[in-house]
Amino acid sequence: MTTSTLQPATAAAKISVRGVTKTFPLGNEVFTALDNVSLDVADNEFVTIVGPSGCGKSTMMNVLAGLETVSTGQALVDGIAVDGPGPERGVIFQQYALFPWLTVRKNVEFGLKTAKVPRAERRERAEHFINLVGLSQFADALPKMLSGGMKQRCAIARAYAVNPSILLMDEPFGALDALTRVKLQEQLLETWSQEKRTVVFITHDVDEAVYLANRVVVMAARPGRIHEVIDVDLPYPRTEDMRLSPEFTALRNRVWHAVYHQDGNH
Amino acid sequence: MTATAAAGTATPGKHQAPETATTLTATVSPQGARAEKKRRSKRSRTMLALNVFSVVAGIGIWWVLSVSGFRLPTPPQVLERAIQLTVDGTLFVDAGASLGRVLAGFALGTALAIPVGFLMGWYWVARGLMEPWIQFFRTIPPLAIIPLVIVLMGIGEQPKIFVIFLAAFLSSVISTYQGVVSVDRTLINAARVLGAKDPAIFARVVVPASTPFILVGMRVGLGAAWATVVAAELIAAQVGLGARMQAAQMYYDLPTIFVGLITIGIFGLLMDRILLFAEIKLTGWQERR
Numbered sequence: 001m002t003t004s005t006l007q008p009a010t011a012a013a014k015i016s017v018r019g020v021t022k023t024f025p026l027g028n029e030v031f032t033a034l035d036n037v038s039l040d041v042a043d044n045e046f047v048t049i050v051g052p053s054g055c056g057k058s059t060m061m062n063v064l065a066g067l068e069t070v071s072t073g074q075a076l077v078d079g080i081a082v083d084g085p086g087p088e089r090g091v092i093f094q095q096y097a098l099f100p101w102l103t104v105r106k107n108v109e110f111g112l113k114t115a116k117v118p119r120a121e122r123r124e125r126a127e128h129f130i131n132l133v134g135l136s137q138f139a140d141a142l143p144k145m146l147s148g149g150m151k152q153r154c155a156i157a158r159a160y161a162v163n164p165s166i167l168l169m170d171e172p173f174g175a176l177d178a179l180t181r182v183k184l185q186e187q188l189l190e191t192w193s194q195e196k197r198t199v200v201f202i203t204h205d206v207d208e209a210v211y212l213a214n215r216v217v218v219m220a221a222r223p224g225r226i227h228e229v230i231d232v233d234l235p236y237p238r239t240e241d242m243r244l245s246p247e248f249t250a251l252r253n254r255v256w257h258a259v260y261h262q263d264g265n266h
Numbered sequence: 267m268t269a270t271a272a273a274g275t276a277t278p279g280k281h282q283a284p285e286t287a288t289t290l291t292a293t294v295s296p297q298g299a300r301a302e303k304k305r306r307s308k309r310s311r312t313m314l315a316l317n318v319f320s321v322v323a324g325i326g327i328w329w330v331l332s333v334s335g336f337r338l339p340t341p342p343q344v345l346e347r348a349i350q351l352t353v354d355g356t357l358f359v360d361a362g363a364s365l366g367r368v369l370a371g372f373a374l375g376t377a378l379a380i381p382v383g384f385l386m387g388w389y390w391v392a393r394g395l396m397e398p399w400i401q402f403f404r405t406i407p408p409l410a411i412i413p414l415v416i417v418l419m420g421i422g423e424q425p426k427i428f429v430i431f432l433a434a435f436l437s438s439v440i441s442t443y444q445g446v447v448s449v450d451r452t453l454i455n456a457a458r459v460l461g462a463k464d465p466a467i468f469a470r471v472v473v474p475a476s477t478p479f480i481l482v483g484m485r486v487g488l489g490a491a492w493a494t495v496v497a498a499e500l501i502a503a504q505v506g507l508g509a510r511m512q513a514a515q516m517y518y519d520l521p522t523i524f525v526g527l528i529t530i531g532i533f534g535l536l537m538d539r540i541l542l543f544a545e546i547k548l549t550g551w552q553e554r555r
Contacts, residue, residue, distance in 0.1 A: 067455055087461035097456035101474045101551040110470075111460035144553040162460060 013076075014198045015041040015064065015166065020073035022059050022224075033059040035223035036073070043165075046192065046199045048213040050206060050259055056224020057202045061170045064200060065091045077166065087111060090159030090197075094171040096151040098143040104130060104154050105139045111162035129157040132191055149180040156188065160195060169201040173208065185211055189238055206259060210252050211238055218258040228258045339521040344528070347521035356510070361529055363506040364495050367423065371430025372491045376484055378431075379438035383483075386439070387446020387476075388468065400439060408433040408494050412501055421502040426495065433494040434487040441486065445479025446472055478552060481545040488541060492534045 022034040033056040041047050049057045062068035063075050066085040075082045077089065085091075098107050108126040117125070130139050133153040143151055152172055159167055173181045185208060192199065203209050209216045213232050220227035232251055234242055242248055325341055332338035339347075351357040385392040386400075408429050415425035449472050457471045499508025507526045514522035 065455075065459055067458070085455075085459040085461075087459075089459065091456070091459040093452055093456060095452050097450075097452040099453060099456075099471065099474070100553065101477075101549075110457070110462075114457075114461040114466055142551050144551060158460070 013040040014043040014045070014078065015039075015200065016074075016076040016079075017060070017064075018074045018076065020060075020063060020070045020075055022056070022063065022068065023071045032223035034063070034070075035225045037224070037226055038073075039217060039226060039229075041198055041200060044196045044198055046201065046212055046214050047217060048201045048203055048209040048215075049217045049219060050203055050209040050255065051219030051227070052221050052259065052262075053204070054224070055219035055221040057219050058170060059224065060219075061091075061168050061200065061202050064166075065089055065168050067091075087115060087162045088164050089166045089168055090162065090164035092152070092155050092159050092167065092169040092172045094174045096143070096148075096155050098151055098154055098158070100143050103140050103142055104135055104146070104157075107143070107154055108158045108161045110158060115162060125161055126157075129160045130154075132160070132194065133157045133187070147180075148176050149184055152176070152184060153187070156191065160191070160197075164197065166198045166200070169199065171202050171204065174204065181205075181208070188212070189236065193237060206252060206255050207243075210248065210255055211243060216251075216255050218255060220262045227262055230255055230258065337520070339524055343521050344524040348525045348528075351522070351525055357525070357529065359505055360507045360510045360526075361533065363503075364499065364508065364530075365533065367426050367498075367506070368430060368488075368491045368495045371427045371495070372434045372488055374427070375431045375434025375436075375491070376438045376487060379435045379483070379487070380442050380480060382435075383439045383442025383480075384446055384468075384472075384476075386443040388472070393443075400436065403432070404436050404440070408436075408490070409497050412498060416502060426498045426503065429498050430491045430494050433490040437487040437490050438480070438483040441479045441483025442476065445476025445483075448479070449475040478545070478549040481541065481549065485538060485541045485545070488537050489534065492530070492537065496530055 017037055017039040020034055020037045021032065024031045024033060035056075037056070037060065039047075049060065051057050059068065063070055064077075064082065066082045066089065082089075099110065102110065105126055108130055109122050112122040112125060127136075127139075130136055133156055135150060135153055135157065138146060138150065138154075143154070146154065155172070173184050176184065189212065199212075201209075201212055210232055216230045216232060217226060218228045218230065219225065230251065234247060234251075328338065329341050332340045348357070382396065386396055387393070411432070412425070412429060415428055419425040419428065453471055453475060454467055457467045462470065495506070496508040499506035500512050503509035507530055511523045511526040514520075514526070
């Protein structure tokens with residue numbers, strides 16, 4: 001029942017992954033991390049990618065980020081093939097990846113400094129996004145003073161500051177406890193509703209995948225491929241009631257099955 | 267991989283900070299925090315008292331040993347000699363000569379070690395070319411090349427400074443290199459996706475991230491330099507703490523040897539404290555586990 005959704009690449013697609021295969025040498029063998037994967041993501045769409053470990057979801061992210069090259073196929077952003085990282089694609093890492101020697105403010109300003117944005121404007125832009133993620137009280141704190149959730153909020157502000165049109169998030173809440181995780185999901189959607197971007201969000205949490213997304217892409221392992229794409233037809237803003245609703249539960253169950261029963265025995 | 271054995275005791279981020287990092291999110295009541303602070307300051311007072319006690323007791327034991335038949339000078343004899351050497355200026359001349367050699371050799375050594383370490387860490391070609399030599403010379407104690415440098419450079423200042431330079435260089439270069447290769451890949455990727463190119467990544471990520479390693483290397487290097495200067499002076503020098511002790515040995519002048527040893531210890535300790543202070547100031551951002 002593999003529904004390899006090979007949608008026609010529309011001109012409107014913000015991100016277009018076309019027949020991407022990525023192989024790694026693994027000892028004497030070849031490991032296929034991604035096998036002929038195709039996916040289109042529309043502008044300002046929120047797509048989550050969920051799947052078992054080894055399904056290539058992180059490889060997919062690295063390919064889109066330009067941190068890894070493809071073996072065959074193409075990853076297009078705005079119709080242009082991805083060639084290396086670029087500030088139009090912001091990346092949020094699971095391990096936060098904040099520069100520990102810089103304060104929250106300086107971390108958020110990092111990309112702006114790289115882009116040679118004048119000091120005053122840099123300040124202002126950083127301030128805006130620090131406020132947006134609710135860290136204004138901690139603008140001058142070093143990362144070591146922050147909790148995991150705060151660190152990730154800082155990383156989100158840092159990614160937003162360079163004004164990317166795409167946000168790539170690699171299990172950003174994976175290292176957080178369940179309560180903080182839910183809080184950050186709410187906050188991310190809040191931030192996203194104010195500053196719309198195209199988001200590709202990787203997770204291994206089925207609830208998270210359904211709660212955040214317009215569309216959930218379920219991947220399968222060995223070789224890494226798209227197993228099923230499930231539309232989430234719940235409106236934004238998402239609320240707690242929605243999270244507890246039967247519609248949500250039904251979608252969640254569907255995604256759960258797609259993730260955990262990929263061999264077809266339901 | 268190639269961490270110096272000596273560096274093993276002083277890995278970055280493991281030394282005691284003067285105050286423990288307090289997490290802002292921790293919900294400690296003001297009273298709780300105060301009690302905690304009080305407890306900690308009490309602990310540190312007790313610690314200081316123990317230190318003082320230990321030093322006093324050590325001198326006491328020395329004194330007892332020296333009057334009970336061991337051929338040691340008594341503490342007052344040593345103090346008297348220290349005053350005498352200070353008043354006639356010999357101590358300043360000797361300490362100044364030793365310190366001058368150490369600082370010259372150490373400055374040259376680290377000034378070369380940091381760029382070489384960065385090159386080795388950043389460019390694999392440079393690593394391939396330099397690593398065999400550095401690994402080889404690292405196994406030779408700097409003192410073992412003294413006979414060679416004396417033959418080649420004579421007995422002036424140059425051979426001594428060269429040996430110290432080598433000692434300082436070898437310990438700093440390896441830790442700088444270690445620092446560069448152990449920079450977290452994710453941080454480099456984070457900088458890349460924020461638009462930074464190689465030169466910016468180097469200056470704004472690699473350099474700050476390897477600072478703790480460099481400072482540890484400098485501390486180890488300074489220790490090695492100081493140990494080396496005294497030994498070098500023991501073999502061939504007219505002035506310097508080592509030379510003074512060597513001369514005193516001929517005249518059975520134990521108090522002078524003691525003054526020399528204590529001075530060496532105090533200077534070594536002071537220099538280490540200065541670098542430790544710099545380390546805390548410059549690398550206070552590190553998360554301490």
